[in-house]
Amino acid sequence: MSDPTIALLSDLVAIDSVNPSLVPGGAGEGAIAERIAAEMRAARLDVRVAEAAPGRPNVFGVIDTGRPGPALMLCGHSDTVGVEGMAAPFDPVLRDGKLYGRGAQDMKGGVAAILGAARRLAESPAGLAGRVIVAIVVDEEYASIGAEAAAKEWRADAAVVAEPTDLCIGVGHKGFEWVEVETAGVAAHGSRPEDGVDAIMMMGRVLGELDALERRFIAGERHALLGRPSLHASLIGGGREWSTYPDRCALSIERRTVVGEGPHESLGRETTVGAMSFWTDAAILGAAGMASVVFGPGGAGLHGLEEYVWVNEVQTCRDALVTLARKMSSSRS
Secondary structure (H helix, E strand, C coil), rough: CCHHHHHHHHHHCCCEEECCCCHHHHHHCCHHHHHHHHHHHCCCCEEEEEEEEEEEEEEEEEEEEECEEEEEEEEECCCCCCCCCCCCCCCCCEECCECCCCHHHHHHHHHHHHHHHHHHHHHCCCCCCCCCEEEEEEEEEEEEEHHHHHHHHCCEEEEEEECCCCCCCCEEEEEEEEEEEEEEECEECCCCCCCCCCCHHHHHHHHHHHHHHHHHHHHHEEEEECCEEEEEEEEEEECCCCCCCCCEEEEEEEEEECCCCCCCCCCCHHHHCEEEEECCCCCHHHHCCEEEEECCCCCCCCCCCEEEEHHHHHHHHHHHHHHHHHHHHHHHC
């Protein structure tokens, strides 16, 4: 591959970085952190590796110009979701302008764009002022402990999270919460209904109420950018065997929430400004006082069995991040 950014993307996709909190036994971010740190060092960034939790390394790289100016953070995550059902998740394939593999879209394409931009800025720092902070963090797919740790340690005037947006500038996204509900019954032989209490039947009533709430969301008002709130029942389990009244049923619910129940120049074309339906670490950086947007290359198959990212959008994202860093410097000079 002639473009080093795309070659790096291929290398990153080839590394298993399945989130071990999301998928028990997952490889975690250790190996990919080593590759990312090596790339930063080769680009002559000041590199620091810091564990957000044991075995969960965040990687930071800094370009410090030594001149007064703004601090810009470029942020991405190194973990991915699981690979069950995928034939060859870590064998990157470049075909028809797309690079396929687990994490290609979410979000190793964005990470490659960030690292490619950082290399170009470090190689040609003339005109830059302030600092560029590259933050590649762990655990975005589960609890965002990487972004939480980064937000406590680092400060920036602005941040770009290079999650996949199809090169749309994301100025907001839905929030979310995970809720667990458990109903308690009484175990008894199936032939003795007077002794048993069916925990699964009781959970059915909970599901009925949740369905009614979701229908109210569907019929209710929609946020101008985020659309409507939503919820769904993600997991359910209970019971012991066919002939026993179940004494326990557990339900996991995911709830997506909305607020309140000239950005075109650097790409050389008009860019959509909108909001994302999915969670990103931008929420954590923004809450820490860093003005944050989400902007990254597009593709398809997010969390699916066939995932890809558009190669040209990775390159465009990289170039836009370089332009942004330079324009931020010139605007403060």
